[in-house]
Amino acid sequence: xxxxxxxxxxGIVIGLSSWLLLFSxxxxxxxxxxxxxxxxxxxxxxxxxxxxxxVLGLIGVGAAMATLTAxxxxxxxxxxxxxxxxxxxxxxxVTGSGCTSGHGVCGLGRRSVxxxxxxxxxxxxxxxxxxxxxxxxx
Numbered sequence: 001x002x003x004x005x006x007x008x009x010x011g012i013v014i015g016l017s018s019w020l021l022l023f024s025x026x027x028x029x030x031x032x033x034x035x036x037x038x039x040x041x042x043x044x045x046x047x048x049x050x051x052x053x054x055v056l057g058l059i060g061v062g063a064a065m066a067t068l069t070a071x072x073x074x075x076x077x078x079x080x081x082x083x084x085x086x087x088x089x090x091x092x093x094v095t096g097s098g099c100t101s102g103h104g105v106c107g108l109g110r111r112s113v114x115x116x117x118x119x120x121x122x123x124x125x126x127x128x129x130x131x132x133x134x135x136x137x138x
Contacts (some may be wrong), residue, residue: 006069018105025050030102031058032093096122 018029107115
C-alpha cells in the first residue's frame with residue numbers, strides 16, 4: 001500500500017477517535033492531559049479506566065502496525081539525547097497548556113483561536129529546528 005494512503009487512513013482514524021472521545025465522554029483527546037490524568041491519585045470513579053484504555057490502545061495499535069507493516073530504518077540516538085528531548089517536550093506541553101494532539105487535532109477542530117496560535121508556534125518551531133539541525137549536520 002502506498003505510504004500516502006497509510007497517512008490518510010491514520011489521519012481519518014485520529015479524527016474519528018478524537019470525535020468519538022469528545023462525543024461519548026465530553027473529553028478532548030490531548031495525549032498529555034490524558035496521561036497526566038493517570039497520575040492523579042483521587043480521580044473520580046471510572047476516570048482512570050478510560051485513560052488507561054486510551055493510552056494502552058495507542059501503544060498496542062502502534063506496536064501492531066509496526067509489526068504488520070514495513071517500517072523505515074531510523075538511526076539510533078543516544079539515550080541522554082532522548083531523555084533531554086522528552087523533558088523539553090514535557091516542559092513545552094506544560095507551558096503551552098497542551099500538546100500537539102490537544103491543540104492541533106481537537107482545538108483546531110473546535111475552532112479555538114488559542115489552539116491555532118499554539119499550533120502555528122509549535123509547527124513553526126519544529127520546522128525551524130529541523131532546518132537548523134540539517135544545516136548544522138550537513
